[in-house]
Amino acid sequence: MFQETEVINLLMGFISLALFLVKRKNLPRLNLLYFGYFSILCALVFTVIEGVIFKDFFNLLEHMFYAISGIFFAAGCYKYFLSTEKDPGKTE
Amino acid sequence: MNIIFIFDLIASLCFLFALVIIFFSKKKSIDNSSKSFIALAIGTYFLVGLSNILEHGNITDYFDLYEDYLEILFLPFFLFFIYSLLIRDELNKRIKVEATLKEREGLYRTLVENINLGITLIDKDYNILMTNPAQGRLFGKNYKETIGKKCFTEFSKNKKTACSNCPGIESMRTGKICITEKDAVRDDGSIIQIKVRTFPLLNNSKSPVGFIEVIEDLSDYKMMEEELIKSRKLESIGILAGGIAHDFNNLLTAVIGNLSLAKMNLKIDDPLYQQLSETENAAYKAKDLTQQLLTFSKGGAPIKKTTTISELIVDSTNFILHGTNIISKFNIRKDLWAIDADEGQISQVIYNLVTNSKEAMPDGGLLTVTAENIKDAHLSIPILKEGDYIKITVRDTGNGILPANIPKIFDPYFTTKGNGSGLGLATAYSIISKHGGYITAGSEKGNGSVFYIYLPVSDKEISANNGVSEKFHRGSGRIMVMDDDGSIRKVVKHMLTKLGYDVIAVKSGEEAIGKYRESLINKETIDIVILDLTVPGGMGGLDTIVELKKLNPHVKAIVSSGYSNDPVMSEYGKYGFCGVAPKPYRFEELSIILRKLLDMEKNE
Ligand SMILES: Nc1ncnc2c1ncn2[C@@H]1O[C@H](COP(=O)(O)OP(=O)(O)OP(=O)(O)O)[C@@H](O)[C@H]1O
Ligand SMILES: [Mg+2]
Numbered sequence: 001m002f003q004e005t006e007v008i009n010l011l012m013g014f015i016s017l018a019l020f021l022v023k024r025k026n027l028p029r030l031n032l033l034y035f036g037y038f039s040i041l042c043a044l045v046f047t048v049i050e051g052v053i054f055k056d057f058f059n060l061l062e063h064m065f066y067a068i069s070g071i072f073f074a075a076g077c078y079k080y081f082l083s084t085e086k087d088p089g090k091t092e
Numbered sequence: 093m094n095i096i097f098i099f100d101l102i103a104s105l106c107f108l109f110a111l112v113i114i115f116f117s118k119k120k121s122i123d124n125s126s127k128s129f130i131a132l133a134i135g136t137y138f139l140v141g142l143s144n145i146l147e148h149g150n151i152t153d154y155f156d157l158y159e160d161y162l163e164i165l166f167l168p169f170f171l172f173f174i175y176s177l178l179i180r181d182e183l184n185k186r187i188k189v190e191a192t193l194k195e196r197e198g199l200y201r202t203l204v205e206n207i208n209l210g211i212t213l214i215d216k217d218y219n220i221l222m223t224n225p226a227q228g229r230l231f232g233k234n235y236k237e238t239i240g241k242k243c244f245t246e247f248s249k250n251k252k253t254a255c256s257n258c259p260g261i262e263s264m265r266t267g268k269i270c271i272t273e274k275d276a277v278r279d280d281g282s283i284i285q286i287k288v289r290t291f292p293l294l295n296n297s298k299s300p301v302g303f304i305e306v307i308e309d310l311s312d313y314k315m316m317e318e319e320l321i322k323s324r325k326l327e328s329i330g331i332l333a334g335g336i337a338h339d340f341n342n343l344l345t346a347v348i349g350n351l352s353l354a355k356m357n358l359k360i361d362d363p364l365y366q367q368l369s370e371t372e373n374a375a376y377k378a379k380d381l382t383q384q385l386l387t388f389s390k391g392g393a394p395i396k397k398t399t400t401i402s403e404l405i406v407d408s409t410n411f412i413l414h415g416t417n418i419i420s421k422f423n424i425r426k427d428l429w430a431i432d433a434d435e436g437q438i439s440q441v442i443y444n445l446v447t448n449s450k451e452a453m454p455d456g457g458l459l460t461v462t463a464e465n466i467k468d469a470h471l472s473i474p475i476l477k478e479g480d481y482i483k484i485t486v487r488d489t490g491n492g493i494l495p496a497n498i499p500k501i502f503d504p505y506f507t508t509k510g511n512g513s514g515l516g517l518a519t520a521y522s523i524i525s526k527h528g529g530y531i532t533a534g535s536e537k538g539n540g541s542v543f544y545i546y547l548p549v550s551d552k553e554i555s556a557n558n559g560v561s562e563k564f565h566r567g568s569g570r571i572m573v574m575d576d577d578g579s580i581r582k583v584v585k586h587m588l589t590k591l592g593y594d595v596i597a598v599k600s601g602e603e604a605i606g607k608y609r610e611s612l613i614n615k616e617t618i619d620i621v622i623l624d625l626t627v628p629g630g631m632g633g634l635d636t637i638v639e640l641k642k643l644n645p646h647v648k649a650i651v652s653s654g655y656s657n658d659p660v661m662s663e664y665g666k667y668g669f670c671g672v673a674p675k676p677y678r679f680e681e682l683s684i685i686l687r688k689l690l691d692m693e694k695n696e
Contacts, residue, residue, distance in 0.1 A: 005160035070106030081117035
């Protein structure tokens with residue numbers, strides 16, 4: 001069945017997503033990091049669904065998205081925090 | 093089972109990698125708080141991944157307990173990260189806007205502070221909201237101190253209420269630009285001529301709340317305009333004067349020449365001698381008058397030589413003041429710079445000025461004449477060309493000139509005297525202008541008058557003193573005189589014969605050339621030729637000298653003319669002449685020139 005924390009987390013995820021979408025125009029273009037964040041949100045969704053049906057399949061998806069998210073974050077951090085090619089602090 | 097383990101492994105390693113990068117990142121474009129939040133967010137999932145690995149690897153599931161709480165932490169941390177990015181973005185924008193504003197303000201400030209126009213913002217109650225340094229300079233004030241005060245108290249003298257015809261109010265009423273020219277009185281009493289442009293100042297709802305006043309100083313412009321009018325007036329007289337002066341000059345040449353001749357035939361103690369001398373003096377005065385008229389005409393161009401005029405100033409002044417009870421005081425620099433001047437004309441100027449002063453002080457007084465060197469006078473007198481000048485100041489303690497008359501005194505025929513001709517200052521003006529200088533006057537009724545003369549400094553060395561002694565110089569040799577006027581020919585012939593010369597008189601260039609050729613054939617050398625510059629209907633001096641040079645390249649010729657303006661007269665050397673003799677002839681001078689040329693020939 002559902003775990004309480006997972007549902008709360010999912011709710012928070014939706015709220016954060018709403019906030020993100022509203023403000024996205026003003027945010028600097030750190031897209032890789034945002035993709036990482038979306039992947040985490042997906043993982044959260046799968047965690048909840050996993051408690052209802054296809055437990056194994058969604059569990060697999062959940063962990064897969066963790067991995068995807070990790071890749072995005074690693075790439076994002078590499079691109080935005082390390083390489084000197086472009087200044088990502090700019091909005092446009 | 094296995095594949096999940098691999099995913100977790102990948103996730104953990106990636107998150108760890110990201111953490112390490114953030115930790116070592118030195119990039120300034122993302123600030124530290126953002127970095128901390130993203131690190132915390134990533135850190136949570138690193139731990140989640142780690143706990144999963146431990147669990148799936150059957151090492152321990154102890155951390156599984158905390159996994160849920162860690163997961164919950166990710167979102168707040170990530171939101172904080174985004175939030176800090178937003179704040180930073182906002183901050184950046186504000187800094188940028190402020191920088192552009194500052195830059196633009198700087199540009200506006202440079203514009204307003206450096207422009208040579210007085211610019212003032214005034215509200216509808218006449219309070220000065222803002223003004224610029226040019227406005228301050230115009231009214232001789234510190235512009236900062238005028239801000240907040242009423243415009244009519246600051247920018248006019250002794251005003252307690254707004255000006256009756258304020259162009260600013262007019263602009264506010266009509267909503268249009270208003271342009272007026274007027275005189276403004278500065279605090280020190282001096283008057284400046286200004287052009288005022290006012291523009292309505294509108295608020296957001298387009299109703300007027302004040303006006304902008306832009307003031308332009310017209311003083312320099314007006315001065316130039318007046319100078320132009322003055323010289324136009326003089327020009328028109330010149331045309332008239334030039335017309336008669338030539339003939340008149342020729343007549344006088346005959347008169348003066350005959351008088352000189354007559355005197356030479358008499359002994360000094362002869363009673364007739366005295367009378368002839370007086371007649372001669374009167375004739376010279378008549379000549380001076382013609383000369384005075386001629387200064388207006390094109391014929392009045394100065395025959396310049398490089399000289400210092402210190403002595404000339406003192407002599408002319410003392411000459412006039414002699415026998416009056418006016419005390420003269422001279423303040424003339426010992427090292428007064430030399431100028432290129434026609435001494436006769438400059439002494440005429442001094443003569444006219446001092447005569448006026450004398451007439452202004454019938455009961456005596458003090459006349460001060462100052463002469464000084466002025467470097468870069470054009471900086472203070474914009475009408476002058478760039479360069480160094482000498483400045484002569486003639487100051488008297490007479491009855492002064494009414495301020496209203498000052499603009500008119502240089503006009504020809506302007507006089508306040510019953511018997512004045514009104515030509516004195518006009519002549520002075522004309523002469524000074526022709527010397528490239530400038531003359532101006534100032535006065536306060538009751539305090540006397542003051543005249544300032546600026547004359548450009550010469551860039552040449554002072555020429556050797558060709559002082560003229562007043563004796564007749566006798567000589568011998570053959571001289572040919574060419575003049576179309578019979579009476580002049582006659583008197584010159586007489587005169588030169590008296591001095592011991594052998595004279596051939598001819599009436600045109602053609603005749604002169606013929607005679608000269610003859611003399612060459614007969615080996616009767618003509619030592620000097622005197623050529624009239626203009627011969628109506630015949631070959632003039634200039635063409636004649638060209639022809640004579642062909643016959644004898646070493647021919648010695650003197651050019652003579654009543655038109656002393658002619659460039660040939662002032663630069664005779666360039667045209668092949670050895671000397672110049674302005675008409676009417678002063679025979680003393682002519683005799684000296686002839687002697688000098690003949691002596692030169694002997695020495696060669
Ligand atoms: N030093 C002075 N003091 C007072 N008034 C002067 C002085 N110099 C000139 N003026 C005024 O300027 C007027 C013009 O002077 P200007 O020398 O041109 O003519 P004038 O002296 O009247 O006649 P003229 O010199 O031809 O005999 C004079 O009539 C006089 O009113
Ligand atoms: Mg006079």
